[in-house]
Amino acid sequence: MFALHRVQVRYPGVLALDDVSLDFARGQVCALIGSSGSGKSTVLRLLIGLVRPTAGEVRVDGMPLATTSLQDIRRRLGYVIQEGGLFPHLSGRDNLALLPRHLGWTRERIAARCNELAERVRLPVSALQRYPAELSGGQRQRVALMRALMTDPPALLLDEPLGALDPIVRHELQTQLRDLFDTLDKTVILVTHDVAEAAWLASRLVLMRDGRVVQDGGIADLQRTPTNDYVRRFLDSARRLPERPA
Numbered sequence: 001m002f003a004l005h006r007v008q009v010r011y012p013g014v015l016a017l018d019d020v021s022l023d024f025a026r027g028q029v030c031a032l033i034g035s036s037g038s039g040k041s042t043v044l045r046l047l048i049g050l051v052r053p054t055a056g057e058v059r060v061d062g063m064p065l066a067t068t069s070l071q072d073i074r075r076r077l078g079y080v081i082q083e084g085g086l087f088p089h090l091s092g093r094d095n096l097a098l099l100p101r102h103l104g105w106t107r108e109r110i111a112a113r114c115n116e117l118a119e120r121v122r123l124p125v126s127a128l129q130r131y132p133a134e135l136s137g138g139q140r141q142r143v144a145l146m147r148a149l150m151t152d153p154p155a156l157l158l159d160e161p162l163g164a165l166d167p168i169v170r171h172e173l174q175t176q177l178r179d180l181f182d183t184l185d186k187t188v189i190l191v192t193h194d195v196a197e198a199a200w201l202a203s204r205l206v207l208m209r210d211g212r213v214v215q216d217g218g219i220a221d222l223q224r225t226p227t228n229d230y231v232r233r234f235l236d237s238a239r240r241l242p243e244r245p246a
């Protein structure tokens, strides 16, 4: 569905992606992991057309992204940025209604979709009357996820969708996200720092470092045959609880 072919992205003074080639198959859930600044968010920004490659090519459904209009791209993609990215001056419901209204949906259709998605992400419908600042972090992320799903796009791009949440809410949302991915049959590309979260949510992990792909495979491949010491160290950095003293 998406392909990066020998892509390079250069920001002023920074080589953010260096000769990256990746294919994302339809229906696959893939996690981009790696240390801060390794280029994960840049991959998502490329796919949504917010950033252009300085070399190489991005294709969507076999067509060069450069020839596809931004509006067409956005219609095909639900995008959740870090911290949710909701408009602070709009209620949750108005945030959700923005794109559907633009597409000419009726009030009834918008309301029905809000109710359906609120149930799916387990958010009380009454919370949608509130402004983002009046919601808890977990509720805000749920609304952001609902907004990405409103028009039922075939693909979801999620940038640290569960960052900055307390561990209990994060755990709960991880479970719900996995249920959603299992039932929705969408192409999902998500960015996370958390290896355990990546392995729980995605069948494929792409580990990045300094703008390059270090390893690409299932968690079992990374564990059994790490391509280098960095992969081993990255996996080992996930802390386990210490043994409780006797």
Ligand SMILES: Nc1ncnc2c1ncn2[C@@H]1O[C@H](COP(=O)(O)OP(=O)(O)OP(=O)(O)O)[C@@H](O)[C@H]1O
Pocket (backbone or CB within 6 Å): 011, 012, 014, 015, 016, 034, 035, 036, 037, 038, 039, 040, 041, 042, 043
């Ligand atoms: N608009 C920008 N202008 C200049 N440099 C940028 C810009 N956006 C990102 N960068 C740089 O490009 C590199 C890759 O950034 P990117 O946000 O893709 O990394 P990341 O892996 O998603 O990081 P994080 O996990 O911290 O979000 C970093 O060195 C970053 O500082």
